[in-house]
Amino acid sequence: LRLWESARDAVPPDRLFVAGAGCESTRATVRLCRAAAEAGADAVLVQPPAFYRAAMSDPVIAAHYRAVADASPVPVIVYQVPLRFSTLEFATGLVETLARHPNIVGIKDSRGSLELVAELVARTPDDFQVLVGSGAAFYGALEAGAVGGILGVANLMPGECARIHAAFRDGDSAEAGRIQERVGPLHNAVVGGLGVPGVKAALDRLGLRGGDPRPPLPALDERGTLAVERALAEAGLGG
Helix, strand or coil, X not given: CHHHHHHHHHCCCCCCCEEECCCXXXXXXXXXXXXXXHCCCCEEEECCCCCCHHHCCHHHHHHHHHHHHHHCCCCEEEEECCHHHCCCCCCHHHHHHHCCCCCEEEEEECCCCHHHHHHHHHHCCCCCEEEECCHHHHHHHHHCXXXXXXXXXXXXXXXXXXXXXXXXXXXXXXXXXXXXXHHHHHHHHHHHXXXXXXXXXXXXXXXXXXXXXXXXXXXCCHHHHHHHHHHHHHCCCCC
């Protein structure tokens, strides 16, 4: 909650502030959504409850998200978490159903499949915003109809990620593709390949503040650190 309040102070008024608010129960998720709104969030990104995975049928998940969206003071973005993180996979039909709720405004899809992105775009209303979470698939996802991304690699290359979107919007596909060729490998090597410890180590080496990951995640060993440094150098970052 303190981090949200600090972030709200730092985010300019003309930028959107989205807070992650998914919990394992509907009541706790609603409580967190309300707290995020009180802290000044413009929207909430809600991952599904996945601990009781076998019980999370499409009707159960739909009821959960409807209850959250009914109670949330701010718009809800559904979060399709990367599947390797032991979560649920949303059927396209379920997303199509959720997209009809007036307070569910979009989805962050981190599966990295352009085919699934195109399917979501085709089967949801025009005002439902499909966002992607894979920096390796960002430009391709925009071509498939996504409106933007929430990208881990944007912690390391924020300007470049923004320029991919701007170039695509302006019809400069060559420029968007050129920048994507730098962003994609960095995503694969650091975000996809090394995860949170890799991103934190990369931030440290860019002169920002990454620090150590929270246990039980360990900090990178020497081999991992060298891989981060090499990936940054290949992307034209670091010194």
